[in-house]
Amino acid sequence: MRVSDLPKNLLAVDSCKFQPMSAGRGWDLYTVISQCAEASALPASGFLRARLKYQGPGVSTSLQPPNPAGVTARAAVQTEVASENQASSAGIPLGVLSVPESQQVAMETSVVPGPSGAAESGRQSAAGAGDGRSGLRFLAEASLAPSTWKAYRAAWKRWEVFLLSGPDRSSGDSNGMIDFMWGCYQEGLSRTSMTAMLAGISFMAKLQSVPDLTKSFLISKALKGWSRLHPTPKDRRKPIDPILLSRMIFTLPDITSDHFEASLFAAAFSLAFHGAMRVSELVAQSKSRTDASLLGKHVVLSDDSIQVKIRRSKTDQAGIGHWFTLSKIQDQSICPVKICKYFSSIRPHGSEVWLVHEDLSPLTKFQFHAVMCNTLNALGLNSSEFGTHSFRIGAATAAAASGASVTSIQRLGRWKSGCYKSYIRPDV
Structure with a gap:
C-alpha cells in the first residue's frame, strides 16, 4: 500500500509500533503515516486513542518526507487496549486533523473517556493534566x-x-x-x-x-x-392511572421475592406516579451508576407530607435540583406518604441512595422496568403497551381529569412549555 492510497481525512490504524526520531524529540509525520500503511488489521478488543498534536515551527525540521510536495495528514491513530469495556468507556478518536506542511507533529497517547460512571475521575485528572484546549474539550464533553x-x-x-x-x-x-x-x-x-x-x-x-x-x-x-x-x-404508551397503580401495588407481594422487596417497589411506583418522575430521576442507571438516583437526604418525611429533591434530570444537567412536596391522600392503598414512611422504617442504613435492596445494592432502572412489566402481565395486561414513562403520563392524565389548571399540570411534571399536552391521554 502506498501513502497516496490512504484515505485523506482519516487513517484508522490497529497495532502499530512507532520508532521515535530521537530521544526526547517528536515524531516524523511521514514516518508515522508510512508505518501505519503497513499496519495489520485492527483487533476487535478495543481502542487506545493516540492524538496528533501540533509542535511549533523549528522542531524536527531536519526530517522531511521524501515526497517534495510533502504529506498533508488528517490522521487519528488508533491502537489496541486491553478490553472491550475500556473501549466502551473511552471517547472517540480526536478525529480529522489537518497538519500544515510547515509544522511537525508529536504523537501523544491518551485515553479520552466519556463523561459517565467510573470514567469520571479519570476524565477530571486528564483534563487537569492537559493543555488548555484539551482541558476545555473535556469540559465541553461534561456539558x-x-x-x-x-x-x-x-x-x-x-x-x-x-x-x-x-x-x-x-x-x-x-x-x-x-x-x-x-x-x-x-x-x-x-x-x-x-x-x-x-x-x-x-x-x-x-x-x-x-x-x-x-x-x-x-x-x-x-x-x-x-x-x-x-x-x-405517535407515542402510544398507555398511562398508569390511580386505579391501575393500586392494583399493581396490591399484586407486588405475589411478584417479588419477599415483603421488603414488595415495599421497595411500592415506594418506587408511588413516587414515580405522584411525583410524575422520570425513572432516571428516581433510581440508579446501573449498580455502578447512581449519579442521579434519589438520595436518602433528599427524602424528608413528616406526618402529613413528603418532600423530595430531584438532584439531576434530563432538563437539569447542571444539577441545580428541584424540590417538590407530596401530601397525604384519601386512598391509602397508593398514598405516597404512607407507603414511603413505611419503607423508610424498614430500609437498611449504610447507603446514601434511598431506594436500595436489603443488601444495600441500589434499585436500578432495569429492575424497575422488569418488575413493572411482570406486575402488569400478572394483571392480564400487555406490558409492551406500557413503559416506565407510563407513570409520568398517568400523572398528567389524572391531573387533567381532576380539573387541574395548566399551570398546576406543568408544575407537576416540571414542564416549561406546551409539551405537557402530549402526556394527557384519556383515550389511550
Whole structure:
C-alpha cells in the first residue's frame, strides 16, 4: 500500500509500533503515516486513542518526507487496549486533523473517556493534566448527559466508518455527507434518528475544530421532506392511572421475592406516579451508576407530607435540583406518604441512595422496568403497551381529569412549555 492510497481525512490504524526520531524529540509525520500503511488489521478488543498534536515551527525540521510536495495528514491513530469495556468507556478518536506542511507533529497517547460512571475521575485528572484546549474539550464533553455523549460518540463512529468504506467517500466534504444521509434513508432510518445522528456529528466536529458538514440548505430541506413522507409514529404508551397503580401495588407481594422487596417497589411506583418522575430521576442507571438516583437526604418525611429533591434530570444537567412536596391522600392503598414512611422504617442504613435492596445494592432502572412489566402481565395486561414513562403520563392524565389548571399540570411534571399536552391521554 502506498501513502497516496490512504484515505485523506482519516487513517484508522490497529497495532502499530512507532520508532521515535530521537530521544526526547517528536515524531516524523511521514514516518508515522508510512508505518501505519503497513499496519495489520485492527483487533476487535478495543481502542487506545493516540492524538496528533501540533509542535511549533523549528522542531524536527531536519526530517522531511521524501515526497517534495510533502504529506498533508488528517490522521487519528488508533491502537489496541486491553478490553472491550475500556473501549466502551473511552471517547472517540480526536478525529480529522489537518497538519500544515510547515509544522511537525508529536504523537501523544491518551485515553479520552466519556463523561459517565467510573470514567469520571479519570476524565477530571486528564483534563487537569492537559493543555488548555484539551482541558476545555473535556469540559465541553461534561456539558452532555452520559446517554447523549454515548449517542453522539456512536454517530461520529458511524460517520467515520462511512468515510473509510470507499475511496470515493474519503474526502469528507458536503457531497460525502449527502451520500451518508441518503444511505441512512435507504436503510430505513427514521427522521428522528437521523436528526439525532446529525446533531452528534455536528457536536463532535465542532469539538474537534473541523468543518461541520451537517448545516446546509439541502440537508435541512431533506429532513423536512423525510418527516413529511415518513412521519414519526405517535407515542402510544398507555398511562398508569390511580386505579391501575393500586392494583399493581396490591399484586407486588405475589411478584417479588419477599415483603421488603414488595415495599421497595411500592415506594418506587408511588413516587414515580405522584411525583410524575422520570425513572432516571428516581433510581440508579446501573449498580455502578447512581449519579442521579434519589438520595436518602433528599427524602424528608413528616406526618402529613413528603418532600423530595430531584438532584439531576434530563432538563437539569447542571444539577441545580428541584424540590417538590407530596401530601397525604384519601386512598391509602397508593398514598405516597404512607407507603414511603413505611419503607423508610424498614430500609437498611449504610447507603446514601434511598431506594436500595436489603443488601444495600441500589434499585436500578432495569429492575424497575422488569418488575413493572411482570406486575402488569400478572394483571392480564400487555406490558409492551406500557413503559416506565407510563407513570409520568398517568400523572398528567389524572391531573387533567381532576380539573387541574395548566399551570398546576406543568408544575407537576416540571414542564416549561406546551409539551405537557402530549402526556394527557384519556383515550389511550
